[in-house]
Amino acid sequence: xxxxxxxxxxxxxxxxxxxxxxxxxxxxxxxxxxxxxxxxxxxxxxxxxxxxxxxxxxxxxxxxxxxxxxxxxxxxxxxxxxxxxxxxxxxxxxxxxxxxxxxxxxxxxxxxxxxxxxxxxxxxxxxxxxxxxxxxxxxxxxxxxxxxxxxxxxxxxxxxxxxxxxxxxx
Numbered sequence: 001x002x003x004x005x006x007x008x009x010x011x012x013x014x015x016x017x018x019x020x021x022x023x024x025x026x027x028x029x030x031x032x033x034x035x036x037x038x039x040x041x042x043x044x045x046x047x048x049x050x051x052x053x054x055x056x057x058x059x060x061x062x063x064x065x066x067x068x069x070x071x072x073x074x075x076x077x078x079x080x081x082x083x084x085x086x087x088x089x090x091x092x093x094x095x096x097x098x099x100x101x102x103x104x105x106x107x108x109x110x111x112x113x114x115x116x117x118x119x120x121x122x123x124x125x126x127x128x129x130x131x132x133x134x135x136x137x138x139x140x141x142x143x144x145x146x147x148x149x150x151x152x153x154x155x156x157x158x159x160x161x162x163x164x165x166x167x168x169x170x
Contacts, residue, residue, distance in 0.1 A: 003126065003144065004118050010148040011052075011118075014155050015111060018045055021158045022100055029165050030100055037089045041161050042098060046076075047084030048154045049107035052114055054083055055147045059130040060140060061117035072106045118144075 022030065022041060030042040039047075053065045067073050073080045077096050121140055129137035138146070 003123065003141075004121060007118055007144045007148070008115065010151075011111065011114065014048075014148070014151045015107065017155050018048060018158055019104065021155065021162050025100075025162065025165070027097070027100075029162075031095075031097065032161070032165060033093070034161070034164060036093070039092050039157070040095070041158050042100060042103060043084065043087075043092050043095045044154050044158050044161075045100070045107070046095070046098070046103050047087075048151055049103065049110050050083040051085075051150055051154075052107075052147055053110040055143050056114035056117050057110065059138070059143050060121060061113065062130075066106070066110045066113050070106070070109050072109070075102070076106075 022045065025041065031040045033040045050067060053067050057063060057065045063069075067083075068080050073082070076098060121144075126139065126141040126144075128140050130140070130143070131137050
């Protein structure tokens with residue numbers, strides 16, 4: 001087992017978890033916000049896919065994100081540069097009413113490309129840095145860990161919102 005196996009296990013766990021967390025939710029529930037300043041589940045799942053796409057496919061793969069290459073930005077009627085990072089409450093409220101299946105179609109396409117890019121990362125690559133992100137350029141090792149942490153936090157947010165809506169175990 002190496003770093004790729006560890007990352008793959010984490011990637012599989014959070015995508016499975018988010019799909020389970022939204023299973024059976026209605027469109028109204030997917031877009032429900034506990035307050036006007038809160039994110040809804042659909043936006044959060046979309047942002048999770050965008051975050052993985054950004055880190056794995058732009059920084060590790062150093063290519064065009066699936067968001068653009070797969071024309072999902074056009075399909076979803078959102079700007080190519082939009083990732084959800086820094087979205088205001090007003091922008092979240094204006095998020096288009098997408099089918100969750102379409103959001104997961106994008107997420108699955110991101111994941112397929114992420115795994116291709118992950119498979120190229122050798123142990124020697126882990127210390128390489130990538131320009132253009134958050135102050136100090138991150139290393140590949142940092143990106144692999146950061147994605148798991150960020151996505152786990154967002155999965156917790158989705159599960160929490162589901163719990164507010166449906167209660168425990170529903």
